[in-house]
Amino acid sequence: MLQQIKTVTVIGSGTMGNGICHVFAQGGYNVHMMDINQAALDRAIGTIGKNMDRQVTKGSLTEADKAAALGRIATYTDLATAVKDADLIIEAATENIDLKMKIFQDLDKLAPENAILATNTSSISITRIASYTRRPTKVIGMHFMNPVPVMKLVEIINGYATDAKVTELIYDLSKQLGKVPCVVNDYPGFIANRILMPMINEAILSLQEGVAGVEEIDTIMKLGMAHPMGPLQLADFIGLDTCLAILNVLYTGFGNQKYAPASLLINMVQAGYLGAKSGEGFYKYTPGSKELVVSDRLASKQWKM
Template sequence: MIKNISVIGAGTMGNGIAHVFAQSGFTVNLIDSNPTQLHRALATIEKNLDRQIAKAAITEADKKVTLANITTLSDIALGVKDAGLVVEAATENIDSKLTIFKLMDMDAPADCILATNTSSISITKIAAITKRPGQVIGMHFMNPVPVMKLVEIINGYGTKKEVTQTVIELTRQLGKIPCVVNDYPGFIANRILMPMINEAIYSLYEGVANVEAIDTVMKLGMAHPMGPLQLADFIGLDICLSILHVLHDGFGNPKYAPCPLLVNMVMADKLGVKTGEGFYKYIAGSKELVVSERFK
């Protein structure tokens, strides 16, 4: 039975993954080369636990146990040496992920499962640079991880059935719902979501409707909790662009070509929530949704 989990990358997804494993009773090593990022990650986890306490979802004692289950480290070799499962949650960049997986493969125990939280990059390609391709799998958590129930589990070409079953069982232990898919560009979540977001951006680019109209139609007409342009801002426009490139390159189909407006916004560093401006403007401490001046 797996009890020791290592999570590589202490950003938004990594700290969320560490949170849910630790809260579910697993011992977690949260690994990042940046000490500031590790400190920020622990502060975020504590804040999210406090939100759960305020909603009476957990107790103060639960919070203490969860935090005690997390150890932060900056060294991958030390952090993965006793792991039964390592989840890589670094930036969505193929070169970075391949480098990290080589280190994971070198330093993790022989029976350890190596997982990636990638939202679009080929599991088979990542597995191929390891000596254990049968033990490599995708675990695509949704953001925000402590709230969202879905985990998209992606089998690489050589992923062993017993590895998939173990990851399914671990996912259920987290109180999540596993959905198993196969390794093709964008998997399922982003293969369907990103063309929708891209089409919304094209609709804005071509003057079919303004930002508010596009998002309102999808919220009120299609019962989406968030409009596609606001969702793009939440995901990060650079991430959206990266995934569209994966889809376009992987399928060679022009329907996945990123909208020129999206390309320009990423070049201008208007990436959404994380930079304070995308299709909307984001002001710290304010929950009001304000359309960017560029689109008024």
């Protein structure tokens, strides 16, 4: 374990937050998982336990190691208590700039002076987030991929003022967790989403213009480009509202029409069809079923322009 980091606080217990807690607890760190809702925290602990059960079944984790890891996670609904002893704080809240600004303003007041403040944002400027604190040298992006316990990449993003020693520490910490860290600089979308989101948007535009159907687009990218998941299925998995938010960050940040989100994506989000988390996006999702079924609205081609 890295000597400088002993206790990690994660703000947010959703999919990304509980995944980050999972890997840190399994890595031997004391973890404080914070959310404003105790029921959400209880669900997160249940999710972590189920995911660890899968590891036990596969032989990558023992029952004793699972019990020890879960024992290292404490839950909190009070931010001040959750961060008071933290060496590293990772914000994993919704991809909303106003929410993140408020969280970082509060963290700056409540966290220990030497604590590093990290964000799991997938597109929002680290420099802008850091500007809401009095410690911009200690603010950094630590963008994990979903599902966190499985995916190896951690995209580490330097803000304009991030101290090189902080970057080095987070780089080494990520490696200690068994991840593969890649350091990038602070431009809209960083690298992962600057490249991924235009591809997803282009797939949606191709569907919108009637070039091909949902299954055809995903099959071509899976079999022709060796992608494990087609771009439309991936968009559903990420959440169409999240995809739209990231594209808007790119469009606003670069002022380039090529990043403008497809009108079909905007319409789907406004109508509440957000992908897997809402039960329907480009595909329909039934609990317990792994079969991919194209949304009736898209299969009927009534959506074509």
